[in-house]
Amino acid sequence: MLRIARRGIVVAACLALVAASSACSDEAPSSSGGGTAASVPGVTDTEIVLGTHMPLTGPAAAGYSKISPATKAYFEYVNANGGVHGRKIKYLVEDDGYNPANTQxxxxxxxxxxxxFAILNGLGTPTHTGVLDFLKTQEVPDLFVASGSRSWNQPEKYPTTFGFQPDYTVEGKIIADFVKKTYPGQVVCHMxxxxxxxxxxxAGVEQVLGADGVKEKQKYVTSNTNITPQIQAFKAAGCQVxxxxxxxxxxxxSLGTAAKLGGFKPQWVPSSVGADYTTLSGLLGEGKVLLEGLVAPGYLPVSTDASNPWVQLYQKVNKEYNGDAPFDNNIMFGMTVGYLTVQALLKAGKDLTREGLISAVESGGFKNAAVGPYRYSASDHSGIGGMQMGRVTGGVQAAFGPVVQTDDGAGPVQEYTEAPATPTSNGIPAV
Amino acid sequence: MERFVFLTFDGLSRGAVYAAFALALVLIWRAARVVNFAQGAMAVVTAYAAYMVSDAVGSYLVGFVVALVGGLLLGALVERGLMRFVGHANPLNDVIVALGLVLLLTAVVGIIFGGEFRAANQPFDTRAIEVGGVPLMSRYDLFIWGTVATIVVLLALLFTRTAVGLRMRAAAFAPEVSRLLGVNVGRMLTLGWALAAVVGAVAGVLILPTELGLHPHAMDIVFASSFAAAIVGGLDSPVGAVVGGIIVGLILSYVSGYLGAALTPVAVLAVLLAVLLLRPGGIFSGVRARTV
Amino acid sequence: MSTTQVRPARSPISRLITPRRTGPRRGSTLLRHLLWVAIAAVAVYFVSYGIDPFRNYQLATVAAYLCVTAGLTMLTGLNGQLSLGHGALMACGAYTVALAQNEFSDRGVLGAWALPVSLALGVLVAALAGALIGVCAARLRGPYLAGVTLAVALVVPAFTTRFAGLFNADQGLSVYVDPAPAALGQYFPPERWQAWIAIGAAMLSLLIVANLVNSRFGRAFKAVRDDEVAAKLAGIHVARTQVLAFVVSAGCAGLGGGVLAVISQSVSPSVFGLTLSLNLLLAIVLGGLGSLFGAAWGALLLVLLPYLTTEVTRGLSLSPGLANKLEGNLPLAIFGLTLIIVMLVAPGGIQDAFRALGRTIRRRF
Structure with missing residues (x-):
């Protein structure tokens, strides 16, 4: 009895499968990426929805978790003053804990x-690399990725992806150029x-200084906090820069370990990624005197420069819309990204589509808090191409010298002579 | 040669802290037969308390005392309030509860203090004393060694010379018989957890100045290295924990120095396999029962 | 009637919930399991049409984890070997599939058989790694095995950085995957195709593990777990049994990792770190250790719990200052609290809780 029932189930299942396979089918999606404004995903008459993935928790959250609240605060400021062509921006922030599996x-x-409507300011090279193919297939604009990797500048392969900050090679070239001019003949090393x-x-450093220009090269991994062997190797090699x-x-x-080894006081020139004075002094505590004389490049105004109009604008927005959070370069970063996004959205026009936004960004010519030019064009999706050196003197980090620009190829490092932009009177970009 | 000497002393400095943390793990294993995966998170909580108080009052010693007291309270609380109620039908349940506790404690610390790195300043000079031009240990490293040695000696005295220590050992080794003989096994278990938490808290306070700073995930990697150290030495042996810590510290230092920082996990695995293939219970494991 | 037992009268409800366990099983185990697989396949087919693409992606992720948890629950629950390194074994499978798929696409060798070959290679490599670890760890028990496997889990980033030319270090590799066959229709969402691939792999994994568990090997696993000396006296070769369990679970992990690589179209070392290994352990214990249904519950929880905790906290509207502190941390706190509460309330896991519920219902009726 039971055997017949079992066979009956199998037969019924097969019949059902055959019937169902003919019944199940897919229709064309009701809206595609380039439909009318009414059917564009993430855009309604009153709202634009943007999304991002950020490490809000986890070992990598230090500092970076403050970027998205700052961007959100700037969007709130814009929303309170009429929005973008009458639409308010809604910013969805997802916490991926810097784990690429979560990012997917x-x-x-x-x-x-x-x-x-678009993904904005996704943070992290390993995390964001994994979603490039998906975003390309779905034709979603992938704007202003928060990482200095060169992977975001591949217009043929990933036409909807754009970088934001100067990539690591550009920065390496600019730093090496400065070191070559300012410390000629000294022993240069790289960590x-x-x-x-x-x-x-x-790669950027060696392009300017030459393959034998760097005497000692050392590497570290974030999972191993004992870098004394590397610093000791620098000391033994006699590094001066x-x-x-x-x-x-x-x-x-690195600074703390060098101090421990006694008698090792080279000129440190860190990347802009790890050079914010406020952050570093918080990390070093009583040891912040070690930061004296630190030289580093930057692509945004220094957050402690109260005379800079952008800093004044951002501090005002930070106080009103971000709960007066401690103001450092992460807030500068987040709000500049917000400002640039609003510039791009305004340029894309009232009839907002995904293709329109991509074309608006590719048209380039954006001017805001960034000290260097934005290199956006149909063939260049990289982002800011210029930086300015800054030095810590008497506990204050201040920019000095010219703004220089370069590309991530073999181009030379040249001065950028255009005057810095100032914000509009109400701090919201003009149409 | 100079680099070798330097790396040796560097490894010994790190090894001292791994030894202290491994000691905490061994204590709980001996008392409760469970590996406390939450040891790192508990150490972070007490470290935050210690450094907040120390910064507010301006004295490192006060912070240190806060760490001791905090460790006692936290260990007792975790055992009495949580671990006691976990069913022992399955030994993995303790592990899962500990993992849940890690998530909870890390998140709560992150909510209260934020995820930023905070400076954890050392009380002693951290400049290495140089002998013949080679930097050896700094005064702070000597302080770490002194503290770890004191802890080991105190614990040894406690377990072998005091009545409480005897009761704790009895409660861990043969709970039923001890109960019959009048030992309050539950209270001994709580005491074991509290002691282990104190040792872990002290280890945390000691190591944080040499790490990146105080933040919710500061002890994650230290826990993994200390767990390996405890395994190498044998989970049942406090001496093994110290020896294991030294070995792991030295290996990490040599590999970082000669082969590159990225390869240190491979070295740890190699050491573990090498030791455990010869002695499956760790270096200082006792004589195993005869097998057929 | 030839039975010697007195069977109590059973109402239809109780017969439905709790199957009869008296007497030996009749019929072939393989055929019975294949029938279950067929029914499940049909059910999943219908479900995958009824849900939207994101849910299909979640379904695919659940299936990928199910491949792994099936093998892991057999290893830890039935054979008593605690492994904290299955994330690394998943990485073996995932990277092999990535390299194989990219190699196939570079040479222009395509076709429907390319993906199964890649997955099979992934299983093979992971099984080899599992054999290596299993042989080294055959004599280790309890926390010592846990320590070694934890060290294995931490080795993945070291490998990918050391051989950065092949594995591209932290940035990882993107995986070339053929789009869904044209025969399925022009608007067939790729997420559904991924779900089908993943479910197929999960069914295969479940089939193999279920059959193994019901065979003499399964009985040997349980014997070694319960009493090693007695098992040895009964003639079971303990080391070989341990290694076999490890190899099979490693193969399952490799399959799960390979499927994960296919559905996310990328691999990178931080995906397969210690967190993943601990999450897998969480999954099998929460779901119910030693049971394949438990493995399914565990895989489901692994995907749904983070999603649900984030959704719950998203509903709260907070001031910017408070939001800064709670965002990201609050879902994790809720997750941790949930783990603790579930372990205290249902120590045998969810499957055990359901079984207890079934028994209570049976007693009532």
Whole structure:
């Protein structure tokens, strides 16, 4: 009895399968990426929905977790003053904890479930690299990725992806150019994170100083906090200038370790990634005197420069819309990204589509707090191409010297002579 | 040669802290037969308390005392309030509860203090004393060694010379018989957890100045290295924990110095395999029962 | 009637919930399991049409984890070997599939058989790694095995950085995957195709593990777990049993890792770190250790719990100052608290709780 019943189930299942396979089919999606404004995902008459993935928790959250609240605060400021062509910006922030597995799920959630108009300022090279193919297939604008990798500048392969900050090779070239001019003949060494950050930085440095221009090269990994062997190697090699591609925690650790070894006081030139004075002094505590004389490049105004109109604008927005959070370069970063996004959205026009936004960004010519030019064009998706050196004197970090620009190829490092832009009177970009 | 000497002393400095943390793990294993995966998170909580108080009052010693007291309270609380109620039908349940506790404690610390790195300043000079031009240990390293040695001696005295220590050992080794003989096994268990938490808290306070700073995930990697150290030495042996810590510290230093920082996990795995293939219970494991 | 037992009268409800366990099983185990697989396949087919693409992606992720948890629950629950390194074994499978798929696409060798070959290679490599670890760890028990496997889990980034030319270090590799066959229709969402691939792999994994568990090897696993000396006296070769369990679970992990590489179209070392290994352990214990249904519950929880905790906290509207502190941390706190509460309330896991519920219902009726 039971055997007949079992066979019956199998037969019924097969019949059902055959019937169902003919019944199940897919219709064309009701809206595609380039439909009318009414059917563009993430855009309604009153709202634009943007999404991002950021490490809000986890070991990598230090510093970076403050970027998205700052961007959100700037969007709130714009929304309170009329929005973009009458639409308010809604910013969905997802926490991926710097784990690429989470990023995969969260970006798909943002695109497929929350139906965002664009992904903005996704943070992290390993995390964001994994979602490039998905965003390309879905034709979602992937704006202003928060990482200095060169992977975001591939217009043929990933036409919707754009970088934002100067990539690590550009920065390496600019630093090396400064070191060549300011410390001629001294022994130069390089400390790099053992991934594309360190590698690209070293490539840029060696392009300017020559393959034998760097005497000692050392690497570190974030999972190993004992870098005494590396610093001791620098000391033994007699390094006088150390260029470092380090995150803030490891810049501080390098300075502290060098002090411990006694008698080792090279000129440190860290990457802009790990050179913010406020962050570093917080890390070093009583040891912040070690920061005296630190030289580093930057692409945004220094957050402690109260005379800069952009700093004044951002501090006002920070006080009113960001709960008066401690003001450092992460807030500068977040709000500049917000400002640039509003500029791009305004340029894309009232009839907002995904293609329109891509064309608006590619048209380039944006001017805001960034000290250097934005290199956006149809063939260049890289981002800011210029930086200015800054020095810590008497506990104050201040910019000095000219703004210089270069590309991530073999181009020379040249001065950028255009005057810095100032914000509009109400701090919201003009149409 | 100079580099070798330097790396040796560097490894010994790190090894001292791994030894202290491994000691905490061994204590809980001996008392409760469970590996405390939450040891790192508990040490972070007490470290935050210690440094907040120390910064507010301006005295490192006060912070240190806060760490001791905090460790006692936290260990007792975790055992009495949580671990006691975990069913022992399955030994993995303790592990899962500990992992849940890690997430909870890390998140709570992150909510209260934020995820930023905070400076953890050393009380002593951290400049290395140079002998013949080679930097050896700094005064702070000597302080770490002194503290770890004191802890080991105190614990040894406690377990072998005091009545409480005897009761704790009895409660861990044969709970039923001890109960019959009048030992309050539950209280001994709580005491074991509290002691282990104190040792872990002290280890945390000691190591944080040499790490990146105070933040919710500061002890994650230290826990992994200390766990390896405890395994190498044998989970049942406090001496093994110290020896294991030294070995792990030295290996990490040599590999970082000669082969590159990225390869240190491979070195740890190699050491573990080498030791455990010869002695499956760790270096200082006792004589195993005869097998057929 | 030839039975010697007195069977109590059973109402239809109780018969439905709790199957009869008296007497030996009749019929072939393989055929019975294949029938279950067929029914499940049909059910999943219908479900995958009824849900939207993101849910299909979540379903695919659950299936990928199910491949791994099936093998892991057999290893830890039935054979008593605690492994904290299955994330690394998943990485073996994932990277092999990535390299194989990219190699196939570079040489222009395509076709429907390319993906199964890549997955099979992934399983093979992971099984080899599992054999290596299993042989080294055959004599280790309890926390010592846990320590070694924890060290294995931490080795993945070191490998990818050391051989950066092949594995591209932290940035990882992107995986070339053929789009869904044209025969399925022009608007067939790729997420559904991924879900089908993942479910197929999970069914295969479950089939193999279920059959193994019901065979003499499964009985040997349990014997060694319960009493090693007695098992040895009964003639079971303990080391070989341990290694076999490890190899099979490693192969399952390799399959799961390979499937994960296919559905996310990328691999990188931080995906397969210690967190993943601990999450897998969480999954099998929460779901119910030693049971394949438990493995399924665990895989489901692994994907749904983070999603649900984030959704819950998203509903709260907070001031910017408070939001800064709570964002990201609050879902994790809720997750940790949930783990603790579930372990205290249902120590045997969810499957055990359901079984207890079934028994209570059976007693009532």
């Amino acid at each position: 799920t969260l970006v798909r959630k943002l695109v497929l479930e929350d139906k965002v 790099g994170q053992d991934d594309d950050f360190g590698r690209d930085s070293l 150390v260029i470092s591609a380090t995150i803030p925690a490891f810049t501080a650790l």
